[in-house]
Amino acid sequence: MSAIRVAQNSRATITSLISLMNKSCTCPAHSHARTVSKTHRGPCSSHPHAHAHHQHHHHHTKEGAEPDMAHEYAFEMASSTMRFGEGVTREVGMDLANMKAKKVLVMTDSNIAKLPVMQTVVESLKRSNVPFVVYDRTRAEPTDKSFQEAIEFTKLHKPDVFVAVGGGSVMDTCKAANLYFNYPDADLLEFVNAPIGKGSVIDKDLSPLIAIPTTAGTGSETTGTAIFDYEPLHVKTGIASRKMRPTLGIVDPLNTRTMPRQVKIASGLDVLCHALESYTALPYQERTPRPANPAERPAYQGSNPISDIWSLEALRLTVKYLARSANDPLDAEANEQMCLAAAAAGTGFGSAGVHLCHGMSYPISGLNKSYKHPEYNVGHKIVPHGISVAVTAPAVFKYTGEACPDRHFKAAEIFGADLSKVRKGESAGPLLADQLRKFLSGLGVPDGISALGYTKADIPALVKGTLPQHRVTKLAPLQTGAEALEKIFEDTLKNY
Template identity: 40%
Template sequence: MSETVFTYAAPGLKFGPGASAEIGHDLAALGVRRVLLVTDPGVAATGHPARIAEQLERHGLTVTTYDAARVEPTDASLADAIAFARDAGPLDAVVAVGGGSAIDTAKAVNLLTTNPGELMDYVNPPVGGGRAPSRPLLPLVAVPTTTGTGSESTTICVLDVLAQHVKTGISHPALRPTHAVVDPDLTLTQPPMVTAAAGMDILCHALESYTARWFADFDAKQPEERVPYCGANPIADLWSERAMSLLAGAFRATVRDGSDRGAREQMALAATFAGLGFGNAGVHVPHACAYPIAGRVRDFRPADYPGDEPIVPHGMAVSLTAPAAFRFTFAAAPERHLRAARLLDPGCSGEGPETLPDVLVDLMRDVGLPRGLAEVGYAEADVPDLVEGTLKQQRLLATAPREVTAEDLAGIVGASLENW
């Protein structure tokens, strides 16, 4: 029997220049008094978290700041943040200021300061125990400073499990932020490569949710069996289509001129819309491939990212296999792939499986992303290892519009060593 029900959920949303100046008012109205503010060193250096903390205090709130969130969180970095929060004493709310890394760190802190057990108890199987929260979480206000991750809208906390060299996540509806405060002015300090990588994350969120397996093509589920990613559906489609239209006009302009406030606002809207779409429909092959690509990096250090440790930023990792992945999924829904290509490039006239990959390659090249996996340090000999890591992401692969085998993944990863 086929599924007949799809679900939709979203945080409360406040959007617009200056929105971040109203968080103290909003939390005080909820009776909140003790707040943990979570951010990372790079964002802390911009002064945004300190300004937000100051206006929270002006509304009578006591603020403790954790400013050591790691870009691309690991189980170790999350454990450090959780220990800090537990030592900080009773809390009434958590505020995350930063990109997806800070917001995901705040989600983990919120979960493990309100529920028993340790981090790995809650990580998705087969990597972790897959435990569901048993107690309510605190209000979480997510304030993104990058335009891309959509973490302010989603139920997912992404992390690297260091001992297993794999990127995975914790996924449960309780992790979704209570409020998303999207202030485009906070993204003006986002440098070009961060803008490019995060922008590709927006794009893949929209594309993957738009081309995901249709919700009614899944087997029927009981209410307690339904997961946050329910497959493509009519409501998620609206958000994804609008996100792609906004990207078509703003993405290249924002990377070229980060001071363009109009383009920054359009990118912030696109990120929000894409998050509202994929946070319910789900993502599939490019995101599944991205986890081992980011988790097994050896020595790649991209421009504009802080620190000396090698990383492949999440949005970059997602983008590198996207052309090959959408070439593979084309046969499952040709009309959707072609519609997406025309939304991203209104002048596009192709009709075949190369149409969307060609649009993606042109965009990736224009915003300065690496040519493929080879440029971030992988070779043909790494393909089996990357496939093995991707196969662990069954939560994501289940949402793909067609079945994905190890052989299929080897073809996608191998073709992505060089995209042009």
């Protein structure tokens, strides 16, 4: 079914679902701690030197309670196999030969198709006598239409293995093409996150997919997530499942040297927010409901002791190396460390998830009227994903600071805050927000959403576009309703 027919058949249903989301949810699965706009996620010491890994609530369930009414009690770690090293791209042909691939679909975009990385991939496939076809029409910040075009190309050529060469947009498009090639009769919205899509469970293995990132940002080479603009509703949404994780991520720092400065900054800011949001996400034990079947456990489960390790390391690396990498394309150490940061953050948020910065970024991108970010040679208006998540970060973490101040203090310290000078009772949220403003200003990031063309009059639409993003917003450390979102967007109009 074409994207247009899907939109026609589903728009009325989706619109009414989104309308319902603006009302109070009283269903059992969401009733716990969701009737007020702010609910603390657990006891966190407000002292600036409190240990970063705070104690979580231990929720007890009465004997005989229904499983789907109980809090979560487990988390799962899942990530792709990753190969890291300068020049490792040239091994991909051998990997495909080892898989006994009969026909490979190499997916990229029109800009990357002209770069050395694609020449390396093509030469490697030819050297190993691997048959392949190239699709080079993926769209930066993909849409339902661009996903559908890639899916139709895939069905026409019937590959048995996929290779994605590009940034997050290429990798996400390739994941979607793989998914719907293996579910040829499914509508586009079948697996899209509810309430925009049906949110059906992917219940079978997909074809092998090798991801070769050319940016240091999304971490899509390690995750089972594919994000796109659903144009009929002007919102970003996505598909998330462990089944969509790449079989192998080939991370080669040489492939990031050709990124323009603005692309490096935007990509690196995505790493930054992945790290901060996953580290401060709702603890996994506080997420409800517990799945009745482990196959239904979501990819994004809340912060946990293992994701914390990856997220903090990604934050440290990004703070230290992003500006260096952006300012000097030949800084090999900075390029390499940002590639590691992106992969580390992907591993962390791939199980913990992200929250408000990402949830609020989707309407910022989807409702864009005319803004086109510099150095993005894409031929259409664009707020890069990393920019759309970063502009809300100061206001978001100012807001969430009271939920787990120890973690916000720890993050502020990584940015350079001197905790020995923090006065007793000083709030962690504003401290981290100040550090973020300095960091973003130093990189020349646009000054809030007003610099992207939004005014106060646009805030109701931005709030409406955020409310359905349950996959991420429900993982915020404070349960956040429309009133709180409106205040955060107001605080995001200008950052400096």
